[in-house]
Amino acid sequence: MWRLPLPALLLCCSALAAPAAAAADAVRGATLYAPCAACHGAQALGNPALQAPALAGQDAGYLARQLRNFRAGTRGATDGDTAGATMRAQLAPLPDDAAIDDVAAWLASLPAPRAAAVDGALLRNGSNYYQSKCGACHGARAEGNPALFAPRLAGLDAGYLARQYRNFAAGLRGTDPADRYGRQMRLMATALPAETDLRDVLGFIASQSQQE
Amino acid sequence: MTRTIVLAFVFALAGFAAGHWYTKQGTPAREADAARVAASYEGGFRADRESAAAVGERLASGSITAVAGTPGEHEIVVADGESIQEAVKRAAPGTVIRVRPGTYHETVYIDKDAIRLVGVIEQGRRPVLDGHGKLNDAVLYSGNGIVVENFTITRYKGNGIMGQAGNNFEIRNNLIIDTGVYGIFPQLGKNGIVEHNVLSGIEDAAIYIGMSDNIHVAHNVVFENVAGIEIENSRHAIVENNHVYDNTGGILAFITPGLPIKTTSDVIIRNNFVMRNNHPNFGAPGSIVAGIPAGTGILVMAADDVVIEDNIVSDHKTAGILIVDHTNAANLTVDPESDPNPDRVAILDNVMFRNGYDTIPEVKALMLSGLQRGEPDIVRVGPGAGSCILNRARYVTVGLDDFGVCGFGNTDATVTYLLPPVPPRVIEPGERGKIAYLGICSGCHIYGGRMVGPPVQAIQALYMDDPQALADYIANPVRKRDDYPEMPPQDYLDPETRLAVAKYMLEVRN
Numbered sequence: 121m122w123r124l125p126l127p128a129l130l131l132c133c134s135a136l137a138a139p140a141a142a143a144a145d146a147v148r149g150a151t152l153y154a155p156c157a158a159c160h161g162a163q164a165l166g167n168p169a170l171q172a173p174a175l176a177g178q179d180a181g182y183l184a185r186q187l188r189n190f191r192a193g194t195r196g197a198t199d200g201d202t203a204g205a206t207m208r209a210q211l212a213p214l215p216d217d218a219a220i221d222d223v224a225a226w227l228a229s230l231p232a233p234r235a236a237a238v239d240g241a242l243l244r245n246g247s248n249y250y251q252s253k254c255g256a257c258h259g260a261r262a263e264g265n266p267a268l269f270a271p272r273l274a275g276l277d278a279g280y281l282a283r284q285y286r287n288f289a290a291g292l293r294g295t296d297p298a299d300r301y302g303r304q305m306r307l308m309a310t311a312l313p314a315e316t317d318l319r320d321v322l323g324f325i326a327s328q329s330q331q332e
Numbered sequence: 333m334t335r336t337i338v339l340a341f342v343f344a345l346a347g348f349a350a351g352h353w354y355t356k357q358g359t360p361a362r363e364a365d366a367a368r369v370a371a372s373y374e375g376g377f378r379a380d381r382e383s384a385a386a387v388g389e390r391l392a393s394g395s396i397t398a399v400a401g402t403p404g405e406h407e408i409v410v411a412d413g414e415s416i417q418e419a420v421k422r423a424a425p426g427t428v429i430r431v432r433p434g435t436y437h438e439t440v441y442i443d444k445d446a447i448r449l450v451g452v453i454e455q456g457r458r459p460v461l462d463g464h465g466k467l468n469d470a471v472l473y474s475g476n477g478i479v480v481e482n483f484t485i486t487r488y489k490g491n492g493i494m495g496q497a498g499n500n501f502e503i504r505n506n507l508i509i510d511t512g513v514y515g516i517f518p519q520l521g522k523n524g525i526v527e528h529n530v531l532s533g534i535e536d537a538a539i540y541i542g543m544s545d546n547i548h549v550a551h552n553v554v555f556e557n558v559a560g561i562e563i564e565n566s567r568h569a570i571v572e573n574n575h576v577y578d579n580t581g582g583i584l585a586f587i588t589p590g591l592p593i594k595t596t597s598d599v600i601i602r603n604n605f606v607m608r609n610n611h612p613n614f615g616a617p618g619s620i621v622a623g624i625p626a627g628t629g630i631l632v633m634a635a636d637d638v639v640i641e642d643n644i645v646s647d648h649k650t651a652g653i654l655i656v657d658h659t660n661a662a663n664l665t666v667d668p669e670s671d672p673n674p675d676r677v678a679i680l681d682n683v684m685f686r687n688g689y690d691t692i693p694e695v696k697a698l699m700l701s702g703l704q705r706g707e708p709d710i711v712r713v714g715p716g717a718g719s720c721i722l723n724r725a726r727y728v729t730v731g732l733d734d735f736g737v738c739g740f741g742n743t744d745a746t747v748t749y750l751l752p753p754v755p756p757r758v759i760e761p762g763e764r765g766k767i768a769y770l771g772i773c774s775g776c777h778i779y780g781g782r783m784v785g786p787p788v789q790a791i792q793a794l795y796m797d798d799p800q801a802l803a804d805y806i807a808n809p810v811r812k813r814d815d816y817p818e819m820p821p822q823d824y825l826d827p828e829t830r831l832a833v834a835k836y837m838l839e840v841r842n
Contacts, residue, residue, distance in 0.1 A: 252663075
């Protein structure tokens, strides 16, 4: 089978999925990002202690969509989503769509981090559940799939992923009619039968970031 | 001094292991079990056969060799350069369509009953169905009493011959080479024969008996595929006299979790040559078929009442026979509605040698934990009840401690599970979507896991309450996943059926 180098593939597909991002100014995005670094880190590698996820290497279309969701209150406005509410309060540096697209383009151009391994995770069970429930949209290696609007999961810390999975399941995220892709994920957020299965899947996802 | 102590320890350990070994192996030499078990396997089927007369007829003739009924009087001849599909359109039920040698570049869809598609072989020349790597399927049928024989089928992307809920089928004497995902794939059929075919280069299963009953798979040569012959979510099947070699896995009887029909039982695997099935697995990574360990002769996964008799099983690096439950299998998750354990597996006399010589780490670990040595012919992993084996001392076995001695020594009393032609499947009004789902979609999609296409659960999340969008996609799919095969268009179904099946797919709950 032919293969493009992964960055080229991501670049081409992000461009297809979000034509607006193609015109985005990543250099300006780097400048706009400066205030965000306080929580997400200078290289956007995230800070689990602050519940701030890694943003580096994430699909630009996904990042821009989430920023708009935060702005519109389709994400982070539900009672109980405290980390989401924190994010909503920090949007001032990104006053308009152009700023959002620029910062998303810059973040997407950064190398994705490696996530820490998950203690006690059974990778075989995690792989089985991941491939059975998650991989069809998020990709066999958790690399994401812009064609299905599914973000990259590899490289995100397990605490963030677990929190979002539970937020979807509890209806703190993915309930707004305008958030179609969030609603899609909400329907999958009850697919793992046990807490241990979630732990194992998170372990599998973390292992994918370590293999790259 | 330290060195002496270490050496002493090593010798003590070796002595302990050897003692354990001899204790395990040192029971008095067993007399041959067969002498004690002259009884023959009767299967679970005799009791619920449709009619005693049918049984009498079968026994009188020795066997049933045809199930599609007698050929009709009408005949259409298709010559090179003409279209087989056009002939099918013109044909009334009962027609024999004779296809002369030549090359045909088309998909033949048979949606009427009692059509015989018969290749004419002249001086070794057959009609060739060639998909040029572009077409998806060579022959699809949804009618009953369909015969497909004497073709060469090559370079299709999806299926060689696929049945969709048709009963009383005969698929015979075809060469199916380098063709897509499944070679011969009767889905949701009852009373069918697959015999004297040659299949090679199939990415998933060469012969895939899916969700079917009363099936006879015999005299096929199956090589260099991922899975050779699969009996999957099916009952009352006999797999005999086949030559199955150089596949990743040879003959498989199993339950795929998440299919709408939840059981596999009463499968007789006998008199086959099963050899050298060590081919590297070339199934899509992450899919169920990619979980078959290369070097598996016969795989029994979660299936019940599988009888394995008089096969020659040799030269498999993982194991000659591997028996596993769902929990210990790779790339799948358990289905709450399927029993995950293989029960009442019966291993009668088989010739087995040079198996297990380079087995997988899981089996090595299992052997180590039991302080067992040798290269395993037969490996059983996970629970299951009521299984048995004859003459176990002839083989190196792992995990068979609770297998008893079988209460029967052969399957001679069960000549065939075939029946005189059975009535077509009854499709109630309003069931069109369900039957299409079972007969077509389930070939590649299971509810909560990855078979060939994405799980139904994920499709439900993506399309939610919009069946029309799904129906439109079915007719004209666009590839969205690099690591999945392309979905073939299902535009041979009419728009009402496509919408009905989309609605059903979005509602099904397992």
